Amino acid sequence: MTADVLPQLTAEVTAAAHPDAAPCRCGTATTTLAHRPDTTVLRHAETVAKAHAPDTDRAALARRLATAARLPEVFLPPLTAAPAAFVDDRPVTLWPYGAPVDPDAPAAAPWEAAAVLLARLHRTTPTPAAPPMRGPAKAALAMARLRATLAASPPHPAAPPVLRAWSALPAWARDEAPMPGTPALCHGDLHLGQLVRHPAPDGPWRLIDVDDLGAGVPGWDLARPASWYACGLLPPDEWTRFLTAYRAAGGPAVPADGDPWAALDVPARALTVQTAARYLTKALAADRPLDEVEQSLIDACARMAPE
């Protein structure tokens, strides 16, 4: 099924890049930006086409696209207001090409720009029709996948701390209750792969990927950097730069000063558990030991919920 997506999506992105219906003579090859079981992203010239997951909620995707379109100061603007096509029953959305963060230079990550974009997004009042931000749902999905893999594997010493840390989270963070507090518009899946410069190569930074966008707890969008910092992976000065820029831009997820952890603790724990679950699932599937970084996530889970 996935094999069918590439040629069809290639035709879609090429046609979108050459809207006059002329055959492609631009001489650029179509490149694959991402090709995972539930997401395929192709680029042709200055146009990008994304095939979303087969089980995507189409009505919610349409609302998420519309939200991105009305926030051009935050999101890369979609080229079409609705999914442009369907390949293999998967919705396809079209976007301008934006230049991503160099994966070989993470130390040059635009932490300030990311923080300012999030603060702008979080200060936007969600419309009543906004779907929920999907962060907790994604965490619950990662746990469901881990449990399914554990059921088919011999016992693993890293599994109990991850399961305990998950159980210790409040129901909302496990997607078992509505999110608390005043809802803010949230990205829902922030990481450095979600930032591009548009126009490439040196336009302003914008967020991409609307799949998890929606109303919810804004602290969720700060929780990945918070988790990386808490696990001893992200240097304190980069965390400080990110948090300071977010506060300076009036972001509502944390108090304007003082200790931010009362607001960040639950989402940062949830994302630490989610990441630990993902890496443990991968390690079990590949029958390989956890590496030192993966173990540092398991260790953090163990400290959250001691035996």
Next chain:
Amino acid sequence: MQCPKCHAPMHTYNRNGVQIEQCSGCRGIFLDYGELEALTQLEAQWAKPVPPAPQAYPPAPPAPAWGAPHGGGHHGGHGQHYGGHGHHGHKSWAHMLFSS
């Protein structure tokens, strides 16, 4: 002067302001009055601990109780950073920055 033990000639050396006579034959050392005390004092100065270096890093920002003992924040350490002096190489966790 001559060595009182083997009678070979002794040579005078100056070490940190202390006159030392050493025998050119048996390598024995003759100390004048007070020179042993002067040497002991010098040794004590060498052994004195180096004053602590001024704090090289600003105080780390707060971190949660479940944070890494040598990483995040309130423990004051510098952790396992991709670009820092930690245990992990740059590449070892950078992929995590870019994935869901």
